[in-house]
Amino acid sequence: MVDNTELNAGTGGDVISTDDIGGGIKVQRVKVQFGADGSAIDVSSATPLPVRQENTISTDNSTTALLGIGGNFTGTSEDVSQFSTVAVIFDSSHDSATDGMTVEWSTDNSNWDKMESFTYTAADGARHFQFPIAAQHFRVNYTNGGTGQTTFRVQTIFHTVYIGTTIHRLVDSVNPDRSATLSKSITMAQAAGTGDFVPVQATTAGNFKVSMEEINGVAPSLNTGVRDAGTQRVTVATDDLVPISAASLPLPAGAATSANQLTAGHDVTVDNVAGASAVNVQDGGNSLTVDAPTGTPVNVQIGDGTDQALVTPAGDLNVVTANGPPGPGTYDTFGRLTIGNLNNQVDVQFFRDTPQNLVTVSTTGSGTAISNIGGALFSSGADTTASSKGVSETNVIYRSGAEVYMVWTARFTAGVASSYERIGLYNTNNGFFIGFEGTSFGVTTRNNAVDVTVAKASFSDDDLTGDASSLFTRDGTPEAIDLTKLNVYRIRFGWLGSAPTCFEAMAPDGHWVIFHRTLYPNLQANPSIRTADLPITVDISKTTAGATDLQIQTDCWGAGVTTNHQRLDDVLTDASLANTIRAVISAFNGTSFVNIQATVAGNLKMSVQEVSDGLDIGAGNAGAETQRVSISTDDVNLAAINAGQ
Structure with a gap:
């Protein structure tokens, strides 16, 4: 029901804006604003009203x-x-x-095509799952087992952003029925003496290739063997008889000079040098049985993987979105938020060392590059013609579909004629940068060695002069940027040949402000730049420009792409950045997954099942590739061997 109030026409006074909706009825127009009192911003297509969708607990x-x-x-x-x-x-x-704990998905609310089923075991306690949206419609389906319940609780929560999969404790057992995120990783190791990281190799059957470098913390001697030092000699042998020359062995009196294979039914006895009972070695039914003497034997054990450890995040993964509305492509067709990770490929902190040790520095005339109060100071000096330049030692490597970014700090000296002060992501022919061109501050696009500069007064979004519409604010109040103070800047672009480029500054209130954009799509026939593999560059130059000492102070540089993916043949160096991932190696033993064990020194315990490259050192069975390994010392005891045996 609508209640109408009639207002009689008068003269003078204020004019109220209304819309005529017909029938002689008019509706007053009202503006919607958001922000602090006194500095609120009108809602418009350029500044839409920020909203946030809350998570929902499903009652159904x-x-x-x-x-x-x-x-x-x-x-x-x-x-x-x-x-x-x-x-x-x-x-x-x-x-x-069995499989009574089920979540179901349907595209038409009729046919439940996708089901993910698990078996609930009460002894394991509550089970929780996180599923990405697989179809438009969802429901839970639970069937109880053979005993009536005394307690039963199910709760479903719909999240507006992605949350990680189920998290387990380090000591939890891993069972095939448990849900997990599948991760296929490449194992890298640092090559000795080079500093570079190289992929660890595997056999064609999928087994790690290993190089034995130490046993019990001591480098093994694979020739002579040193018993007292605990170094073992490993003998790789076949079942073929190898003649033993008496001339090459220091035999005691009465020792045999040859050894023959015994017929079935014979045991081997090893004397105890301490005078205790001898050790009898028998055939235990296709296995070697050793009857230990009295006393405590020395055991060699190969672990069965009963202990385990799982990697978990040290804390919650916090996702922070920038101010303002989501842009196109922020959500996929199912309404899920798409997120790109920052992956620094250039990472420089000038407090760690001199500029010369961190970047490639070149100067002319009175130009210098020095460490300065936790950062780097690039200066032209007083000469009328001088320069100072720094270029990162590595480039950002572009990935199709990912965003390229650079973030840094800088303060400038006010520009003078016949000079420039530049910093950004560029080389001699292509890229993007900001700074002074003569006395004018602006942003520049360099394409095929041709520069196009937009002056600060012509910035597309915010000229940073502190006018009422500026988003560069302190405590909600716009203020002008002071280029001679240290500010935080960012350049972002998706390239693909023609994606928009954004130039940004961080406001004192801590949010990013886009001050200029170049909207390349549907603008020109050629790409905006010819290559997106670019270094970070800072460059100051004067040409007969007076004695003013032009300076750029900068503290840190970071640049990269919003994807962690790299080519398998990418070269990794000590300067490369990577996520620290501690992985637990597990294997399936036919029933469940068990963890591979390691020694106290951190070496893998192994059970050799096959050796590649055609070696046959097993019990006479070349096809099975089974290896016989003999662990021995240099001591030779042939007292139990005589010519009659």
Whole structure:
């Protein structure tokens, strides 16, 4: 119902803006604003109203109603296309039916084509899962096992942003029924003496190739063997008889000068040098059995992987989005937020060393590059013709579909005629940078060695002069940027030949402000730049420009792309950055996954199942590639061997 109030026409006074909706009815127009009182901004297409969608707890797919023997709870189908992740937690006093814990997905709310099923075991406690949105419609389906429940709780939460998969403790067992994110990683190791990291090799059968460098912390001697030092000699042998020459052995009196293979039914006895009972070695049914003497034997053990450890995040993964509305492509067709990680390929902190040791420096005339109060100071000096330049030692390597970025700090000296002060992501022929060209500050695009500069007064979005519409604010109040003070800047571009380029500065309030954009799509026939593999460059130059000492102070540089993917043949050096990932090596033993064991010194314990390259050192079976390994010392005891045996 609409209540109308009639206003009689008058003269003088203020004019109220209205819309005529017909029938003699007019509606007053009202502006919507957001922000602090006195500095609020009108909502418009350029400054839309920020909104945030909250997570939702589903009542249709949550329950506490108990189930009897074989009882079933099926939730009500819900449209989840506006969410990114579904999280479900189950807790029951008794086991479910086999695969009775199920989440279901449907594209048409009729055919439930995708089902993910698990078996609930009460002894394991509550189970929780996180699923990315697989289809438009979702529901929970739970079937109880052979005992009626005394407690039962299911809760479903719809999340607007992606959340990680189930997290386990380091001591938890890994079972094939547990959910996990599959990660295929390349194992890299630092090559001795070079500093570079190279991929660890594998055999064609998928086994690690290893080089034995030490045993029990001591480098092995694979020729003579040193018993007292604990170094073992490993003998790789076949079943073929090898003649032993008496001339090459220091034999004691009465020792045999040859050895023959014994017929079946014979044991081997090894004397105990301490005078205790001898050790009898027998055939234990295709296995070697050693009857140990009295006393405590020295054991060699190969681990079975009973201990385990899983890598977990040290804390929550916090995702921070910039001020303002999401741009096109921020969400995929199912409404899920798409996120790109920052991957620094150029990473320089000038407090760590001199500029000359961190970047490639070149100067002319009175130009210098020095360490200065935690940063680097590039100066032209007083000569009328002078220069100072620094270029990062590595380039940003572009990846198609990822964004290239550079973030840095800089303060400038006010420019003078016949000079320039530049810093950005560029080389001699291509790139983007900011700075003074003569006395004018601006942004520059360099394409095929041709520079196009836009002066500060003509910036597309914010001229940073502190006018009322500026987003460069302190405590919500716009203020002009002072280029002679240290400020934080950023350049971003997606390239692909013609993606827009954004130049940004960080406001004192801590948010990024786009001050200029170049909108290349549908603008020109040629690409904006000819290559996107670019270094960071800072460059000051004067040409007969007076005695003013032009300076750029800069503290840190970071540049890279918003993807962690690299080519397998990319060269890694000591300066390369990488995520620290501690991986647990697990293997499937036919029943469950178990962790591979290591010695106290950090060496893998191994059970040799095959050796590549055609070596046959097993029990006479070349096809099985089974190897026989003999661990021995230099002591020779042939007292138990005589010519009659």
